[in-house]
Amino acid sequence: MPTPASSSASASASSSHRRASSDLMVRIGSADSEIKLRALRELKNQIIGNRTKKLFFLKLGAVPAVSCALVQAQAQAQADLLVQSAAALGSFACGFDAGVRAVLDSGAFANLVALLSFPDDKVVDAGARSLRMIYQSKLAPKYDFLQEKNMEFLLSLLNSENETVTGLGASIIIHSCETVVEQKALCYAGVLKKLTSLLEGSPSQKDASLESLATIIKKNPEAASKFVSESRRALNSVIDLSKDRNPRTRLLACMCLIVIRNTSPYYLQDIGIKTKLVYLLLELLDDPGQVGEEASYAFSSLLAQKEDLQKLAFEANAIDKLHNHLKKHSLQPRRYQGILLALAELCSKLESCRSRFLSLEALNLVTDALSHEVADVRTAACICLRSVSRSIKSLSAGRFMKEMIVIPLVQLLHDPSTSVQVAALGAVSNVVVDFTTAKSTFLQCGGLKLLVQLSKSMDPILRLNALWGLRNLMFLADNTCKEGIFLELTAPSLSSLICDPEPFVQEQALALVRNLVDGCLDSIEYVFAEDGIILDAIGMQLQSTSKAEIGIQGMYVLSNIASGKEIHKEAVMHQLLLQVNNGTQAFILKFLQSNDSQLRTAAIWTIINLTLPSSPGASSRVVKLRNAGIVSQIKTMVNDPCVDVKLRVRTALGQFMTVGDGST
């Protein structure tokens, strides 16, 4: 914008403006109710729609002054003053959290509630409107539905003739109903029935009712079935509203239907309604305003974890449509994020979606989004990339190991926002799997160093995801690559990650070692570096853990080591029998008796590798295993319910016979 005014002129303008404002503040405090009324109205007209002015007057202390005027007017029952002061407070609270906080701090909340029982309709309206503004903010106080008198009050609001008051009732539900207990309490107090009748009300009542219903039904199958079975019409009304003229009503109806079908496996599962929802939401995406923005999130929740719906969406050309939206310039961040997340959901399971996505060159657009200024957009871009890079076909073709993608991704590992870092690690983990080209692109741009750094982060989630990345980088890597990773990571820090306080980090660290020792014989040597601290850490962790997942990863590490040379096998034997000599139960026995069949399989594999008839020390190891009671444990497993285990048990027993001393 051109700035024709000289700086001195604008300075004097704003100082005269400041004077006028403090004069206004004085008039609000006036004893003359005529002056006070005009001042309140003037303040209201200045701040409505104007965020800058709201902040300005907030700093001048206008909120306590207005709330003081409200209290006085209440004492004298002056309707005009009540309407103006309530409207001003409502405007301070409208879409402006600092304003909500100030209104709450001023203590006006209770006074606004009291306005609802005032005999003058205009006053009731003004009070209800202001309270609704407050309840649209997260800062509003939580409404306790479990108190009987509160529930009665809520019902009285919903039963009101005044549209603003019923709207307030709905806003309270949307704001404060969070737990299953609260949802149930609302259901049994008859709120569902009331809301169902409001579906036939005015446009604003329809919207409020749809949103409240979704809040009460969400993740609560009992509420869903109560809503559907209470009256035949209820569900049909919601379906009808998905064809309403007003796009916002259509969106809210879709969201309500999605909540119902995601909550209950019995309703709205037919192909007709599924297809309808897909098309409706794709159409709503075109809305230029908030509705279009929200539609992408609703679309994601419709598709989440549901392959059948993702297929329908694919057939409805959803990838192309989302891609067209993504191509638009100057997308609002929230819309941008929503579209990226919808694409991520769509590409999370189906290869057909991913290949359509890649054929549209949509990857470039997502890569651009990696360097967007808004953190949420960067996060969404990473999540989308992770989803698309699940494609084994494209990974094998080396489509993701390109500098254009890898460099910005690696940069995001430095991101100031943890959620961006975690999402970037998620994408890195998939991209580095790469089957063909050397993983060198990633190593060259410093990715490895960063992953190792993040694996030592204070934040356990970052450690987890960094290890995940390293684990996948290690997957089927050649020895040079493995050596590079190992030297960067070092044996001491790897062993301390195995003993991490968080079980999920322990599991990832063990999985990483499992990939490290997989493959050629040389790679087994890594776990013997620095006097075998890694192997000792594994043994210690296996002895102390109660988590099957950790046992599985640890046993596969030992099983891989046991496939090596005699010296490797003896080292594993040492770990297995360490506790027997101490008199405590050996972890291998515990694992063989586990309820988890995968863990039993992993344990038995280790035994098989230790007793391969071709290895010279096999027979002495069988003796040791027998003495420790392991052989007799395995004999009890010949009829294991898991076929895989049963098969391995028979192999092991066969080997015992072959190499054994005949006493089997």
Added chain:
Amino acid sequence: MSLFWIVIRQLAEIEAMATSKKVITKEEWEKKLKDVKIRKEDMNKLVMNFLVTEGYVDAAEKFRLESGTEPDIDLATITDRMAVKKAVQSGNVEDAIEKVNDLNPEILDTNPQLFFHLQQQRLIELIRNGKVEEALEFAQEELAPRGEENQSFLEELEKTVALLAFEDVSNCPVGELLDISQRLKTASEVNAAILTSQSHEKDPKLPSLLKMLIWAQNQLDEKAAYPRINDLSTAKLEDPDV
């Protein structure tokens, strides 16, 4: 709206019968139309809906008394709405804003685009009246912060401020902002927002009925020659050309 569905159903029947273009004479047509029953109350409601939405409050009041048709909205709110509209149309934008805020403070607080357009109209009026300094101060104090919040507002603001750069606005490329049509545009935007906030449709039903009539005739044109209505204001049935 039942009249229309009846007509359309008949059209569909005609369509089904006709393989080549069928000719329907005026007599046949009028006979068919005679069988269609329209309730007087429905017509009255449509008229009332038109008067209310368009804001003819006195006419609506008279019509209510004479026909006994109850309006679907409090007539007093029409007076308020019309006062707002009139204020914008005559250039008293500040007055209009205050009136909207008295009517319902939520309208402008939750509708940034409308709020910006009203403020922009205020700026236009200041420029029209040659109050250059005041206009500049207003643009800077009130409008510039909105431009920071929204890119498209900033562009519109730049266009409006450009009015100041021209001595002779008739040569100014954005001169149309000073046209009366700009006021009317802003006025109808406010009018629609107020109607929406009152849970009332922002357009009357009558024009959409006429639109449907034209659409239905266009569909039928392909199948049949029939007495068409060409002039909507007289609703005269023309003889079919054979």
